[in-house]
Amino acid sequence: MNTFFHKAYDRYLLAITPDLSIIISDELFKSATETTFFKYLKELNGKKYYYQINFSLKKNYWKFITININ
Numbered sequence: 001m002n003t004f005f006h007k008a009y010d011r012y013l014l015a016i017t018p019d020l021s022i023i024i025s026d027e028l029f030k031s032a033t034e035t036t037f038f039k040y041l042k043e044l045n046g047k048k049y050y051y052q053i054n055f056s057l058k059k060n061y062w063k064f065i066t067i068n069i070n
Helices: 003-010 026-031 035-044
Strands: 014-016 022-024
Touching: 003 014, 022 035, 026 035
Parallel strands: none
Antiparallel strands: 014 022
16 A cells, blocks of 8 residues: 555545455545546545555454445
């Protein structure tokens, strides 16, 4: 996860669900002033998050935001 998305995640502007789908908040969509970036976010929304498996990842360590994300 790059710095931008890490900060957005920490600010609850995006979430990763238990099935590792990415959910982008309406607030983040509204702040995307560049057309290219808005399109990128639209394409990313709902896709699965893939990560390098070089450590043991336990799902209960993820923050799952299910309330007020959209």
